[in-house]
Amino acid sequence: MKTKVCITSLEFPPDVGGVGESVSRIANMLIELGYDVHVAVFRAVFREETAMAAAGEFRRSTCHTTQQNGVTVHRLKPAVRSIQAKAQDYLCDLHSQLRTLHQTYKFDLLHAFFINEMGFVTTLLGHEIGLPVINSIRGADLNKHIFNPAQFSQVAWTLTHSTQTTFVSQDLMHRARIIAPEIENKSAAFWNSIMPIDFDELPEPALAHQLQGTVIGSVGSFRDKKGLEHLFDACQTLRKEKIAEQMTLLLVGDFAEKERNYWEQTLEQSGFADRVVITGKISRQEALAYLPYMDIFAIPSLRDGCPNAMLEAMLAAKAIVGSNVDAIGEIIEDGGDGLLVRPGDTENLTDALRWLMIQSDLRSQLGIAARQKALSQFAPAIEQQNWKRVYETALADHTFSVNQPSANQLSANQPLVNQPLVNQVPLVDVSQQVLSR
Known part of the structure; x- marks a missing residue:
């Protein structure tokens, strides 16, 4: 059974x-x-x-x-x-x-x-x-x-x-x-995994015609943790510097409803609102279709977990600029398959975006390396083996625990200190198999 x-x-x-x-x-x-x-x-x-x-x-x-x-x-x-x-x-x-x-x-x-x-x-x-x-x-x-x-x-x-x-x-x-x-x-x-995606099979996204010049994109439900203020400020600085003849900030997703007024006000005050394209809430398949249209994928989070959107951008061979927080900082090798910036540091973010906007060859190099890492280190088989170990250990630990005598079952001549400890079976350290690469 x-x-x-x-x-x-x-x-x-x-x-x-x-x-x-x-x-x-x-x-x-x-x-x-x-x-x-x-x-x-x-x-x-x-x-x-x-x-x-x-x-x-x-x-x-x-x-x-x-x-x-x-x-x-x-x-x-x-x-x-x-x-x-x-x-x-x-x-x-x-x-x-x-x-x-x-x-x-x-x-x-x-x-x-x-x-x-x-x-x-x-x-x-x-x-x-x-x-x-x-x-x-x-x-x-x-x-x-x-x-x-x-x-x-x-x-x-x-x-x-x-x-x-x-x-x-x-x-x-x-x-x-x-x-x-x-x-x-x-x-x-251990990190999330990602299934390979054939981006050539995806339809042209609805707002593709609005994307002009160098496209800096991000994907998600945009709320406090995403660091959007710094991204808005960085884009405005780059626009003033005329790094590119034209540029677009593409936000694939929508603002969190409870913060919508704040973000709309912040965007309006950014001086960059006329070059921002927001898709609104769309399906995952529709969101994936926008990735090939991005030149740079930006994820300047102040905190995060292991964002699936970043793994999808890696599969799409996008040059990634991400904050050195949580799994973003653990996954991205700075200068090897993306660029890492300090969280909440607008100047650092601006410098990284500027460098990638100028260096198209570097964008391509980082994107190819990111895709190779996604295919090799984020294969579903790796995550599946990690879950296999976790489940088997949880079931084994529980069986071990329920089979141990409780304190009131021990004889007076059998001191508690000599009894086997609950959860004595150690969990295999799967983090070392994945995160110590």
């Missing part, structure tokens, strides 16, 4: 977002390894529910189950019963729905993506029903949300009580080990 796992995630295709794309990719890897994979999709930020309650619209809790390419997908929504309902009411409802899913399908392991939203509910349930729990930290959950005092203790508890914890960068793992030193022997860091 196949080992049955349930992944909890805040998004899953066709939802647009990097976490959803990663969960879909990993779910299919696990299916290839012989696992029966379920994904429970829900949000733990309740904007929709709050708006419904304020409008006097109510509903029962729902679970809509479908099959997507061999993955059983459960989309959960909590009940809206009162205009005074709070987050804990919705979270309690979702916890009950997850328990019901387990009673129906009998899972063997739980795996949460994004620790501050999914992690606590999933880990609490795992301990209640006696299942191992893997938590995967993706970036913003430890780079930003950890600074919410109301969430800190919850995040720390979740890290401590995870059977295994994975990270997409060494920086994230280092921060987590400071918060919860107990996880050192049950944590690993």
Whole structure:
């Protein structure tokens, strides 16, 4: 009988977002390894529910189950019963729905993506029903949300009580080990992978006719962490210097809705707004179609995880300018397959962009090297083997743990100090296999 796992995630295709794309990719890897994979999709930020309650619209809790390419997908929504309902009411409802899913399908392991939203509910349930729990930290959950005092203790508890914890960068793992030193022997860091893409097969993007001169592009949901202020300022400086006869800043994606007013105001004040093309929210396939039209891919993030958009730009053989943070700084070899700049340093970013705008041969050289690295070091088979080790270790650790006698089962003449330790089986340090290249 196949080992049955349930992944909890805040998004899953066709939802647009990097976490959803990663969960879909990993779910299919696990299916290839012989696992029966379920994904429970829900949000733990309740904007929709709050708006419904304020409008006097109510509903029962729902679970809509479908099959997507061999993955059983459960989309959960909590009940809206009162205009005074709070987050804990919705979270309690979702916890009950997850328990019901387990009673129906009998899972063997739980795996949460994004620790501050999914992690606590999933880990609490795992301990209640006696299942191992893997938590995967993706970036913003430890780079930003950890600074919410109301969430800190919850995040720390979740890290401590995870059977295994994975990270997409060494920086994230280092921060987590400071918060919860107990996880050192049950944590690993490894990068996302990327499937080869045939860019020649993609259609011409809708706004291609608006791109003029040297095109500096970026892809994502543009919000505080992306460092856009510095990119706007750098582009304005380069325009004044007339480095190129014409230039365009292409933003493939849209501003985060809660920050939209700020970014639109910042862009308007930048002096460069007339040379910016913004696609708005589009599908991944549409976003990929814009990459061949970029001369330089810019990702001046102030913090990040392991952005899929950068890996896609590497596959497209684009010259990359990225901040030396998280996996961006771990992946890009400065001067070898891209250029690294200090986060938040507009002058440093401007210099790097200027150099690449002038040196077309260097752009080509860096782009070819980036593509070669993406094909060799970010092959899905490498990530799949890392997940294989993590899952096997989590299941083995849990079996080892539940088979040990509890303290009240020990005889009076059998001191506790002599008993085998829980989680004594060490996690293979997969980070060394990937990140120490």
